[in-house]
Amino acid sequence: MLTSITADALVRYLSWGFFVLLGLVTSLQAIRRPTRASVGIALLFGASTLVIAISVLRSSGLLPPNPALTALAATALLALPYLLLRLMDDVIGVAAIIHHIVLAVVSASVLVVWVWPAGRPAWLDGLLLLGVVAVLGYVVLAGVQATRRARGVTRRRLAAVTLGSLFLALTLVTGNLHRWLPISPDDARSLASLCGLATGVCYYLGFAPPRWLRRAWQEPELRAFLERAAQLPRLQDTANVVRALERGAAASLGASGAYIGLWDAELQVLRFPTHGAPFDVPLTSDLPAARAFRAQQPLFSPHTRYDPALDALFRLSQIANAVLASPITAGARRLGVLTVTAPRAPIFAGDDLALVQLLADQAAVILESRRLLDEAARVRAREEAARLKEDFLSAAAHNLKTPLTTIIAQAQLIDRRLERTPERPVDRPSIQRIVRESERLRDMVRDLLDATRAEQGRLLGHREPVDVALVAREVAQRHTTPRHPCLVEVNGPVVGLYDRLRIAQLLENLVENAVKYSPEGGPITLAIWRDAGGVHITVSDRGIGIPSADLPHLFERFHRGTNVDDRRFPGMGLGLYICRGIVEEHGGYIVAESRPDGGTTFHVTLPGTLVAEERAGVAYSGR
DSSP states (O other): OHHHHHHHHHHHHHHHHHHHHHHHHHHHHHHHSOOHHHHHHHHHHHHHHHHHHHHHHHHTTSSOOOHHHHHHHHHHHHHHHHHHHHHHHHHTOOOHHHHHHHHHHHHHHHHHHHHSOSOOOHHHHHHHHHHHHHHHHHHHHHHHHHHHHOOHHHHHHHHHHHHHHHHHHHHHHHHTGGGTSSOOHHHHHHHHHHHHHHHHHHHHHHHSOOHHHHHHHHHHHHHHHHHHHTTGGGSSSHHHHHHHHHHHHHHHHTOSEEEEEEEETTTTEEEETTSSSOEEEETTOOSHHHHHHHHTSOEEESSOOOOHHHHHHHOHHHHOSEEEEEEEEETTEEEEEEEEEESSGGGSOTTHHHHHHHHHHHHHHHHHHHHHHHHHHHHHHHHHHHHHHHHHHHHHHHHHHHHHHHHHHHHHHHHHHHHHOTTSOOOHHHHHHHHHHHHHHHHHHHHHHHHHHHHHTOOOOOOEEEEHHHHHHHHHHHHOOSSSOEEEEOSSOOEEEEOHHHHHHHHHHHHHHHHHTOTTOOOEEEEEEEETTEEEEEEEOOSSOOOGGGGGGTTSTTOOOTTOOTTTSOOOSOHHHHHHHHHHHTTOEEEEEEOTTSOEEEEEEEOOOOOOHHHHHHHHHTO
16 A cells, blocks of 8 residues: 555656646746747646646645635636636637637636635536536547648647647546546545646647657658658659658648749749749748848747738748748758748747758759759760751752752753753653652652641641541552552451641551562552450551561651661651651551561550441542
8 A cells, every 4th residue: 555655756847847847947048039939839738837836835844825826826727718718829820719718718717716716616616627628629630630630749739738638637627536437535635746747748848849759750751852852853843842842841740831933034033833832922022931031040930920812812821920030041042942831939949940951952962963964864865856856958958859859850951951952852751750750749848848738737627437447448449559469458448537738648648668678579458347445447567577676666756777778778767757747636546566578567546435326438439
């Protein structure tokens, strides 16, 4: 029994000592930094300390029974829920109506204990206790909801405060259990002492956590952010990099949001690209972001005032009242500013500025790396554009030279013959050759124009019901020779809503390629069918094939296979690029399979938009 009493006393003295120590520590903090939150925390623990001090002095006989002291202790105890509610308002916000109701309840309770300091009936004390517990219950429910919405260190702090409020309610209830249940007053006090100790620890962790604990709580999010930092510069674009940095900074500090403003030296503004609709902050602005950027120093603004027009547009005062801001600078280059926001100042601690500066320095490294990667990409793009330009000029000059040379030579030959013998009939074969070479030039110019249209996505014209089988038969008939018989494999009409001219051009290009790259001859096979996936076309040959290394680049502009001799197989490398443009603008896709000396097969899939069967039948029967 002695051991049990000693343990109970130890817990009780430990609880009292803890609250008294917290009262002293928080009071000193409030004196050094007299903010609303620090003063509120000092009052909360100060009221608890006052209740404990009066209880200890009276139980030890140092203070005689005094109704005024009893009422004072009861007042301090009744004030705890209201002080706690004020602190919760500082952190998460509490509706004004709740403030008024709680203040009225507490005021009425205090009036009762001063008017009737002793000898009150048990039911009245129970009613007073019920009012206090009801307020604490509201605080617990509000804390649970806020904890679910919060993240990082703020989530952990809110969880500690919520748990502390629950323990405080249990402290008050268990301390009075002996009045309603068959339990001894000593046991009730022991339970109350345990709950009181837990209350003090939870409130200390929630409202005034030591620096080492805040850093421990921030470590998981900060470590995750730093581990991912090396990959951030390689995201799709700078906007994605900025968004990832903002998410990492907000998570690391447990804040409601973080925003990065990028410096635009030409306009002299900080541009925030990801805050809903982008907006600019002039360098002369009084906002924390501009002030931190001008001074090149981190700063904390506990109560930020926004321009009324800006606040009306973004409702910034509701989400970003407290702001931590730090410049993002890489060497002598000023890149922008990092701002971390919260609706209320107690979300942040004084030493969070150092963490924001660390995150801003990391952001500077990442953004500078992204800039260097973008610059390297632009250099490579310029080099690639120059190479393509050289390839185009070389291919165009080579391919245009041959027909031009032929046309000029034939024209000069005809001219000389007419000078010597004007009465001689015109050389018809020479005229025909000039016509053929002129048509070849026309086709080259058409390909160049079509390549430009394909790049702009403007190849297609009017769409109408087109029988792809009929078009394929017409193309095959034009290109069929004894050396290259063109075969069409199809069962009935295959009709869809397409641009007829472009479908014909697609098949012409594929069949011409099949003929050109089959120098030893062989059949060219066109297969056409429809299934649930759409309309399918394949064009197969038994020609020289395509090396596997060339297949990924086959449909790029000016690309020609590495096994193609320009003198033997002239061309500018635009035909397949145009084919891809025609297919993709129709909503389909084109692929190729091949192997060197094993022939090539092109697979085209088009959307299978159906039309009425009778219209399809008419189109097909008109062949």
